[in-house]
Amino acid sequence: MTADLRWDGQTVIVTGAGQGLGRAYALFFGSRGANVVVNDLGAALTGVGADGEVADGVVKEIKAGGGSAVASYDSVQNGEKIVQTAIDRFGRIDVVINNAGILRDKSFRNMKDEDWYAVLGVHLDGAYKVTRAAWPFFRKQRYGRLINTSSATGLFGNFGQVNYGAAKMALIGFTKALAKEGQKYDILCNVVAPMAASRMTATVMTQRSSDQFDPTAVVPLVAVLTHRSAPDTGGIFEAGAGHFAKLRWQRSRGVILRPDDSYTAGAVLAKWDAVGDFSQSDIPDGPASMMAALEQGLQHDRNPP
Numbered sequence: 001m002t003a004d005l006r007w008d009g010q011t012v013i014v015t016g017a018g019q020g021l022g023r024a025y026a027l028f029f030g031s032r033g034a035n036v037v038v039n040d041l042g043a044a045l046t047g048v049g050a051d052g053e054v055a056d057g058v059v060k061e062i063k064a065g066g067g068s069a070v071a072s073y074d075s076v077q078n079g080e081k082i083v084q085t086a087i088d089r090f091g092r093i094d095v096v097i098n099n100a101g102i103l104r105d106k107s108f109r110n111m112k113d114e115d116w117y118a119v120l121g122v123h124l125d126g127a128y129k130v131t132r133a134a135w136p137f138f139r140k141q142r143y144g145r146l147i148n149t150s151s152a153t154g155l156f157g158n159f160g161q162v163n164y165g166a167a168k169m170a171l172i173g174f175t176k177a178l179a180k181e182g183q184k185y186d187i188l189c190n191v192v193a194p195m196a197a198s199r200m201t202a203t204v205m206t207q208r209s210s211d212q213f214d215p216t217a218v219v220p221l222v223a224v225l226t227h228r229s230a231p232d233t234g235g236i237f238e239a240g241a242g243h244f245a246k247l248r249w250q251r252s253r254g255v256i257l258r259p260d261d262s263y264t265a266g267a268v269l270a271k272w273d274a275v276g277d278f279s280q281s282d283i284p285d286g287p288a289s290m291m292a293a294l295e296q297g298l299q300h301d302r303n304p305p
């Protein structure tokens with residue numbers, strides 16, 4: 001699928017590229033002509049500690065394959081340093097893949113402030129800081145490709161991952177707004193919700209699913225979305241084990257209460273089935289579509305079929 005796609009002369013930053021998904025992305029871009037900034041703090045899964053060898057190992061692998069790469073050991077929370085490494089070493093920046101991540105899984109009852117802020121700090125603030133530093137370069141050259149990494153937990157929720165879910169859903173709003181700001185400058189921004197065997201999923205995957213969910217299976221989607229010919233922006237995509245799909249919102253037709261219903265809680269409750277009835281739904285693509293749906297509902301109310 002990605003056999004013919006190349007990034008010759010382009011610089012790609014991959015955060016959290018020392019292992020797991022980030023490593024798979026970095027090795028791929030390194031084999032396709034890109035100059036790769038292999039960023040990894042080398043932290044434990046909980047975000048504590050640091051180990052420069054994690055990034056170094058991937059840089060070595062890329063170079064051994066004839067590719068071009070530099071290690072960056074900064075935390076994504078110092079995103080400007082990672083972008084500076086790209087500029088100092090390669091003179092430009094074309095693609096940013098915000099992938100670094102940690103987990104502090106705990107039930108909400110047991111979650112401490114530090115677990116909340118650590119997870120938000122790496123996933124959300126980290127993506128913000130790297131993107132904030134890269135954006136002026138994207139704007140100036142009127143070109144950029146950005147991937148932010150969400151998760152099924154961000155989309156659907158998961159027990160014990162309130163912090164992680166909040167960060168991962170926030171990244172969707174972040175990406176969708178950036179996609180609107182970037183479009184006229186050919187800066188395309190998309191969200192990937194991956195599923196892959198890594199230390200993050202080690203406790204929930206069996207050996208069989210681990211083999212099936214090799215991180216390299218997510219690479220083709222990231223490749224398509226970061227290529228010059230990328231076909232989409234503002235999208236949310238799932239990838240894992242050879243499955244590729246796009247997600248979108250759906251709005252039920254809902255109900256419109258007449259003023260004589262007094263907009264009371266009782267009136268809403270009486271129509272609750274209709275509020276959640278998706279048999280006549282639409283696929284909203286922006287705030288304006290809500291006004292259109294409202295207008296349509298009022299028309300229907302004025303002139304019942």
Ligand code: NAD
Nearest residue numbers: 016020021041042043075076099100101151195196198200
């Ligand atoms: P991983 O733990 O294998 O890799 C994450 C890397 O990020 C590690 O090498 C770690 O050192 C690095 N990192 C942590 N904090 C950092 C920081 N502050 N600055 C720089 N680097 C830092 O995890 P993975 O499974 O490859 O996950 C990659 C991304 O995909 C994460 O954002 C994760 O939330 C997301 N994700 C993964 C899955 C999955 O199935 N593996 C599912 C949904 C989402």
